[in-house]
Amino acid sequence: xxxxxxxxxxxxxxxxxxxxxxxxxxxxxxxxxxxxxxxxxxxxxxxxxxxxxxxxxxxxxxxxxxxxxxxxxxxxxxxxxxxxxxxxxxxxxxxxxxxxxxxxxxxxxxxxxxxxxxxxxxxxxxxxxxxxxxxxxxxxxxxxxxxxxxxxxxxxxxxxxxxxxxxxxxxxxxxxxxxxxxxxxxxxxxxxxxxxxxxxxxxxxxxxxxxxxxxxxxxxxxxxxxxxxxxxxxxxxxxxxxxxxxxxxxxxxxxxxxxxxxxxxxxxxxxxxxxxxxxxxxxxxxxxxxxxxxxxxxxxxxxxxxxxxxxxxxxxxxxxxxxxxxxxxxxxxxxxxxxxxxxxxxxxxxxxxxxxxxxxxxxxxxxxxxxxxxxxxxxxxxxxxxxxxxxxxxxxxxxxxxx
Amino acid sequence: xxxxxxxxxxxxxxxxxxxxxxxxxxxxxxxxxxxxxxxxxxxxxxxxxxxxxxxxxxxxxxxxxxxxxxxxxxxxxxxxxxxxxxxxxxxxxxxxxxxxxxxxxxxxxxxxxxxxxxxxxxxxxxxxxxxxxxxxxxxxxxxxxxxxxxxxxxxxxxxxxxxxxxxxxxxxxxxxxxxxxxxxxxxxxxxxxxxxxxxxxxxxxxxxxxxxxxxxxxxxxxxxxxxxxxxxxxxxxxxxxxxxxxxxxxxxxxxxxxxxxxxxxxxxxxxxxxxxxxxxxxxxxxxxxxxxxxxxxxxxxxxxxxxxxxxxxxxxxxxxxxxxxxxxxxxxxxxxxxxxxxxxxxxxxxxxxxxxxxxxxxxxxxxxxxxxxxxxxxxxxxxxxxxxxxxxxxxxxxxxxxxxxxxxxxxxxxxxxxxxxxxxxxxxxxxxxxxxxxxxxxxxxxxxxxxxxxxxxxxxxxxxxxxxxxxx
Numbered sequence: 001x002x003x004x005x006x007x008x009x010x011x012x013x014x015x016x017x018x019x020x021x022x023x024x025x026x027x028x029x030x031x032x033x034x035x036x037x038x039x040x041x042x043x044x045x046x047x048x049x050x051x052x053x054x055x056x057x058x059x060x061x062x063x064x065x066x067x068x069x070x071x072x073x074x075x076x077x078x079x080x081x082x083x084x085x086x087x088x089x090x091x092x093x094x095x096x097x098x099x100x101x102x103x104x105x106x107x108x109x110x111x112x113x114x115x116x117x118x119x120x121x122x123x124x125x126x127x128x129x130x131x132x133x134x135x136x137x138x139x140x141x142x143x144x145x146x147x148x149x150x151x152x153x154x155x156x157x158x159x160x161x162x163x164x165x166x167x168x169x170x171x172x173x174x175x176x177x178x179x180x181x182x183x184x185x186x187x188x189x190x191x192x193x194x195x196x197x198x199x200x201x202x203x204x205x206x207x208x209x210x211x212x213x214x215x216x217x218x219x220x221x222x223x224x225x226x227x228x229x230x231x232x233x234x235x236x237x238x239x240x241x242x243x244x245x246x247x248x249x250x251x252x253x254x255x256x257x258x259x260x261x262x263x264x265x266x267x268x269x270x271x272x273x274x275x276x277x278x279x280x281x282x283x284x285x286x287x288x289x290x291x292x293x294x295x296x297x298x299x300x301x302x303x304x305x306x307x308x309x310x311x312x313x314x315x316x317x318x319x320x321x322x323x324x325x326x327x328x329x330x331x332x333x334x335x336x337x338x339x340x341x342x343x344x345x346x347x348x349x350x351x352x353x354x355x356x357x358x359x360x361x362x363x364x365x366x367x368x369x370x371x372x373x374x375x376x377x378x379x380x381x382x383x384x385x386x387x388x389x390x391x392x393x394x395x396x397x398x399x400x401x402x403x
Numbered sequence: 404x405x406x407x408x409x410x411x412x413x414x415x416x417x418x419x420x421x422x423x424x425x426x427x428x429x430x431x432x433x434x435x436x437x438x439x440x441x442x443x444x445x446x447x448x449x450x451x452x453x454x455x456x457x458x459x460x461x462x463x464x465x466x467x468x469x470x471x472x473x474x475x476x477x478x479x480x481x482x483x484x485x486x487x488x489x490x491x492x493x494x495x496x497x498x499x500x501x502x503x504x505x506x507x508x509x510x511x512x513x514x515x516x517x518x519x520x521x522x523x524x525x526x527x528x529x530x531x532x533x534x535x536x537x538x539x540x541x542x543x544x545x546x547x548x549x550x551x552x553x554x555x556x557x558x559x560x561x562x563x564x565x566x567x568x569x570x571x572x573x574x575x576x577x578x579x580x581x582x583x584x585x586x587x588x589x590x591x592x593x594x595x596x597x598x599x600x601x602x603x604x605x606x607x608x609x610x611x612x613x614x615x616x617x618x619x620x621x622x623x624x625x626x627x628x629x630x631x632x633x634x635x636x637x638x639x640x641x642x643x644x645x646x647x648x649x650x651x652x653x654x655x656x657x658x659x660x661x662x663x664x665x666x667x668x669x670x671x672x673x674x675x676x677x678x679x680x681x682x683x684x685x686x687x688x689x690x691x692x693x694x695x696x697x698x699x700x701x702x703x704x705x706x707x708x709x710x711x712x713x714x715x716x717x718x719x720x721x722x723x724x725x726x727x728x729x730x731x732x733x734x735x736x737x738x739x740x741x742x743x744x745x746x747x748x749x750x751x752x753x754x755x756x757x758x759x760x761x762x763x764x765x766x767x768x769x770x771x772x773x774x775x776x777x778x779x780x781x782x783x784x785x786x787x788x789x790x791x792x793x794x795x796x797x798x799x800x801x802x803x804x805x806x807x808x809x810x811x812x813x814x815x816x817x818x819x820x821x822x823x824x825x826x827x828x829x830x831x832x833x834x835x836x837x838x839x840x841x842x843x844x845x846x847x848x849x850x851x852x853x854x855x856x857x858x859x860x861x862x863x864x865x866x867x868x869x870x871x872x873x874x875x
Contacts, residue, residue, distance in 0.1 A: 048763075056466075056468070075756060076731060130873065132871055331495055332460070335511075341464050342461040
């Protein structure tokens with residue numbers, strides 16, 4: 001077991017490494033209990049996971065979920081969070097919480113956001129007044145939320161941006177902002193601050209950024225700026241480049257990644273943590289994630305499909321009544337989808353469980369040193385009726401896994 | 404009010420269902436205690452009890468695991484119209500594969516075993532279709548629009564679905580200005596449809612579904628012929644009565660009073676529920692529980708009222724509006740001493756936050772709490788009747804609480820077409836505008852990444868929340 005030399009509130013216990021690829025299995029000990037890596041973190045944006053009670057979320061096996069700083073900053077707001085005593089107490093969740101910096105939302109949504117050395121300048125969409133979000137603001141809010149893992153404010157620009165000079169500026173500024181975040185962070189022994197590697201799709205820049213960030217010795221490291229519409233092959237190159245440089249003894253988190261195929265490849269490339277709203281959002285549109293791909297249960301072909309959402313799934317929704325589950329069928333989800341909130345609750349339960357169970361199986365495979373077989377089996381099933389994407393074949397080949 | 408002899412055992416036609424009256428006392432109006440049990444079901448229902456209306460087979464906002472774990476709900480009402488889409492003939496529910504002895508309805512809806520299923524044709528409360536009922540069909544509202552449900556189809560459906568209790572079709576006149584002729588038809592048709600249903604149940608008596616005979620909400624003199632026929636010819640074929648307004652109770656003759664009586668109504672307040680029980684109703688739907696949850700109101704009354712109403716009546720609220728910002732940092736439970744999951748594990752500040760943030764979980768937590776309050780209400784009603792203090796307790800309750808539930812101040816869930824009737828041109832929007840035609844890019848962005856949304860509130864709000872500061 002090894003920890004960062006600076007104050008940190010975690011211990012990272014690396015348990016196994018795949019002998020073929022760069023995949024790793026570990027346990028991360030956080031203030032609200034241990035979590036097994038690699039792992040997927042569902043997103044409870046506004047301190048609630050889309051209709052599930054914290055008890056139901058617990059039942060899916062989740063022990064670390066996300067809250068969004070930006071949203072909690074607006075509702076319920078910092079004063080309320082301080083009065084209540086943080087986000088754990090607000091939502092009755094006794095396990096771990098990770099928060100983002102709040103900067104990403106502003107930049108991605110506000111057309112008039114402008115990034116200066118001071119922070120993110122934007123116009124209030126309501127009354128047009130100029131506003132400024134600084135690294136210090138972000139830290140202060142995340143300290144009030146009390147998240148177990150908090151993220152630095154970074155200078156995010158589109159990875160596909162052709163402006164090399166701006167990209168370099170953003171990468172260097174993110175490093176400077178990390179220093180400001182570290183200085184402003186009030187509780188390094190209670191909350192873990194992760195740095196975020198930037199640098200777009202320029203591998204040299206990513207390398208530079210890695211080296212600078214590693215020097216700051218944060219308890220964990222995130223790779224940011226991905227999942228922004230770049231080609232999947234570029235995404236894989238960036239992850240591969242970064243994980244080659246990152247220290248073995250720290251968790252690596254890729255932000256905004258959540259498609260099963262992306263995760264399975266990224267794990268092979270040496271990443272440990274993932275988050276995405278896709279599994280929960282898509283559930284609300286009637287989509288079920290299964291080992292055989294995604295099924296849109298709003299389609300009339302499922303109206304009389306009386307099988308479970310996914311065969312052999314062990315989630316509360318899919319397990320038969322005889323097995324202590326609810327015995328929900330595809331036909332019944334079809335009947336409820338987009339008409340009753342319970343339809344969304346049930347599919348959210350299934351989709352989150354599916355992703356967590358995928359990660360558990362991936363971890364088990366790494367522990368037993370058969371991750372290549374696991375990845376092959378996953379792709380064979382998930383893309384059973386269509387071609388496996390070339391980028392995945394190439395990326396896995398790069399780490400010795402032949403599909 | 405007539406008095407039923409103590410501990411009279413109603414020997415009902417089918418062994419499927421047994422109703423034992425336990426206690427009645429002249430001083431308690433027609434309120435009575437009973438026990439309803441079923442051969443095929445594990446649950447025994449102590450009456451008076453509540454019946455929870457479902458929507459498309461679920462109790463709104465409560466997934467089945469939450470129903471099992473966090474409510475004591477033992478009886479639900481399921482309207483057949485919720486399962487009929489484009490046409491009755493190919494409704495998917497009828498193709499549900501079942502094992503021998505298993506209920507198709509229960510299998511399809513994954514209804515928890517603890518819940519008894521009572522099936523009728525229409526939702527409670529229901530939308531009035533533009534078309535009128537005919538001699539052989541009733542007008543219904545499905546999620547695909549208005550349809551007709553043939554009497555024969557309905558009778559076959561309750562058999563095929565193997566429901567626990569079925570309600571015979573009623574010709575309920577909804578128009579306020581119906582002609583005398585139209586009203587007269589109501590009792591006649593209901594009578595004829597009951598005869599059809601009883602006829603369709605002939606055959607193997609052990610497989611027959613218990614039928615509750617509908618009595619349309621009409622003046623007693625218009626019902627007298629039908630009711631005396633019910634008493635004289637049908638008591639051996641029906642297991643209970645189903646009324647649509649507690650006011651119908653006065654018309655029910657002695658020879659039918661031993662039957663369990665369901666009231667499919669929409670009482671606006673707990674006071675109205677108490678009045679219905681006082682009139683002799685055994686099972687009643689209480690749609691205001693779900694409606695309160697959707698309005699963001701946590702019910703807060705207790706029966707009997709624990710305080711004193713002397714010397715002057717008090718004005719206790721029946722519920723708490725959780726939208727109110729007074730709850731923003733309030734870590735107390737929704738109701739003091741409440742033992743529901745919501746009150747044990749969460750607090751007002753969270754429910755308030757969830758409503759403000761438009762999160763579905765707000766309604767779930769409120770449903771768990773509100774049905775816990777309703778369950779306590781009925782348990783207390785039964786205790787009160789058993790003690791012989793019901794009459795006085797009802798009086799005190801009326802003096803202690805306000806006569807209306809708190810008004811809705813915040814936005815509830817999106818209203819669906821099958822929940823609300825369109826009145827045509829010029830009607831206001833049922834749901835607030837979500838996105839415009841040209842906003843699809845914003846919408847795409849909003850859905851693209853880790854839970855993104857546009858900030859709301861003006862600069863001052865944002866600043867006050869500590870999210871950012873104003874510059875220049």
